[in-house]
Amino acid sequence: CHRSPLSSGTGAGPSTSTSGPPGAAWPLPPDMNSGVYSSPRDQPTSPPAPHETLGLGRGTFTYEELAAATGGFSQANLLGQGGFGYVHKGVLPSGRAVAVKQLKSGSGQGEREFQAEVDIIGRVHHRHLVSLVGHCIAGASRMLVYEFVPNKTLEFHLHGEGLPAMAWPTRLRIALGAAKGLAYLHEDCHPRIIHRDIKSANILLDNNFEAMVADFGLAKLTYDGITHVSTRVMGTFGYLAPEYASSGKLTEKSDVYSYGVMLVELLTGRRPIDATAHLVLEDGLVEWARPALSRALADGDYGAVADPRLQGSYDPVEMARVVASAAACVRHSAKKRPKMSQIVRALEGDMSLEDLNDGVRPGQSRLFGEEAGSYSSDMNRTKEVAVASPEYSGRFGRPSPVSSDRPNSEETSPVERQPPHL
Template sequence: MSSAPSPGTSSPPSPPSNSTTTTPPPASAPPPTTPSSPPPPPSTSPPPSSPSIPSAPPPSPPGSSPPLPQPAPPAPTTPGSPPAPITPPRNPPPSSPGPPSNPSSRGGGGGGGSPGTPSSPSPSTPSSSSDGLSTGVVVGIAIGGVALLVIVTLICLLCKKKRRRDEEDAYYVPPPPPPGPKAGGPYGGHQQQQWRQQNATPPSDHVVTSLPPPPPKAPSPPRQPPPPPFMSSSGGSDYSDRPPLPPPSPGLVLGFSKSTFTYEELARATNGFSEANLLGQGGFGYVHKGVLPGGKEVAVKQLKVGSGQGEREFQAEVEIISRVHHRHLVSLVGYCIAGAKRLLVYEFVPNNNLEFHLHGEGRPTMEWSTRLKIALGSAKGLSYLHEDCNPKIIHRDIKAANILIDFKFEAKVADFGLAKIASDTNTHVSTRVMGTFGYLAPEYAASGKLTEKSDVFSFGIVLLELITGRRPVDANNVYVDDSLVDWARPLLNRASEQGDFEGLADAKMNSEYDREEMARMVACAAACVRHSARRRPRMSQVILL
């Protein structure tokens, strides 16, 4: 209270100050209200209030600067009156705009002008600074966002380019496997297969090739049907023994689209490999007739265990046979690998084979036109193997028992059990001589030297059988020591020179044949059985003779 009169006495008009003091309580009430509401801001913004003092001196005279620190004591005195704090909350909203303008316009009001002056600049300075700060922040955020977007875009482009490059480098689709024939199967022959190992992967690939499912592993049946006790007269010969076959490796998948069968399925199809279903047998296995669940007739060839053919060789053989598709070649239907067992499933040719019709007891005599038709068909099949397949295939067991006959007497060369893929060179030396006595080429039987000309020699023996009606080796005729080719060679030369076929042609035909056609077949047979392999013709030349 003592501090308040001192400023009043210093000013000249003291009486008016008393009169105003009576009125100031209500008039001064608004200023306390503004301080009362500002108390929270001053507490939080003391730093801005101190800079506001230096900013105030330029507009106000220097005399007004001393009163600025003194209004702080009146502020606590004014809140002492109870009515002031109660009334201000209602009046401030309308009166607040008025007081700031009045103190600013009144330069002489020391007590009321001094509090109003700090209140008005204090909000103005933070707003301007906050506006500048917010603008800078927005600009910075915008620039940062644009830069971040550019960086992300560049990273995405680089990743996409790298991924595309990797896909181009890694993507590979192997060529599809060559189409295989629908069905096929030789029977009545005795064969074995030796093939070089072929690695067929890719990579299913595909592998995509789309690959067939792996052959299911079925347990061996409790009893395996015993092989038939007898042997046919056209049995093949094997010159070496081999250990039993190893069991198949797990997960082996052959790389072609052929059906796989379980051993049980083929046993049911052949009635347990019964003797009644036996079609033929030899040194390399047994061939049984079977009927699949769909009613399709097949010929099932079961290789003998210990025939010397391993799993890889078997796979290579089936791979090659699946590529063979010709009207005069028997087609492959499927295969089976069960433990050490190897089975091939061929199409069933219903009318037996050439040996049966030519040498079978009680069979009617085969007409000459039929003999010529069979010779031409089998020659076309062999020519396909030698000259149209890549790599070429050497059959190695051409004989009458392996030429199957349908009801129209069309020939089908069967039993690729001994077929061999010819290498790039023209000669292959085999460590195992395989084939049938009476049909083997002399160079192959003596040294194992194998070429396609070995098949040509064997085909020449088949032509001699068609011409003479004799077997290659007649075990029943004890008076003839020579083989068919040794007996026929001098007669072939005489028939070619003199045109006399009576001593050479099959007597059962009663000379009912065309002499020109007989002369051409005799010339073909003589050329095919030459001692020198180089002088023998190709099968394509035989067809034209």
């Protein structure tokens, strides 16, 4: 790691080694061991010049600085853990709160590859995306430092025990903010960024309940005209698009589907997977919701799909926009799903629902009930893949005990699998 220009003279204390933890000075995070720091090739290069640091004002941190900020990566500061790694809350010497995410080892990325990817992430700026503050390379370990978002996650506020029901205007604001952040990643970033793990646990909320999409920095990047087929398809069961199991391809339309699941979750107050179900292969939220959304749009009665805790307290015009947007996003055919910018316009009332659905009146079964047999078959294959995954824990769509009430956390383990032979 290099000395961060952000921390010069801030009282973090000088360190004699910047390549890793100094002996027994700090405990190692769970995924690190002291052996990785002994190789000469792990020794740091010269500190970067100020103009060479990450992004606009972003920089690199030493291991010692992040250890000091997180209290030695203490259990008390552990925000959560998931498929990508561990997240600790930290406080920089300036007083700024941050979330330090230590990525799991084994990615195979070299230092230059990692820094190149981080540079792309560091150039992403949007009010509905969690900002990257900096990074650290310590031997084989990679850490990302994000801004700390204080008001926990959408998952927590929707499903936390003993919490008041989230008001309709708040739900709509969160849906719109998340859509804007995702649209920016898909359509305004160069190269385009596909998130790959959109879910309620990755939507952080500030104190005004404005949505901020988290963990996009861990997504795969794709350039125009290139479809990426990953050797480790990532996602959370219940949010996975049906085409994942059959092709393994990652596109922005897979993100659109996952956003649609989250929108149904926000609309109904239900989890993507029923936590009380005894069989994982039972129908999930989307299988139930697709015909229900179609009926609601056809007859204008939203009682069956609206969260009963709302007690009918919602604007029916706004409700129609959300229902139509959700139904369009979770279509079986990826090609027929809208772009996220279209969803933004629909939620804001700047696009008619007929335009959102290619000129077809919302509720007509030709679009909303299309290919039901094929959809069910593909979803069953996706479920079987999830069950066969080495990371299967029987807790799909549920928060981990560590992070159920904490912000900036990874609350569900992703599903990983080998792609099919194409």
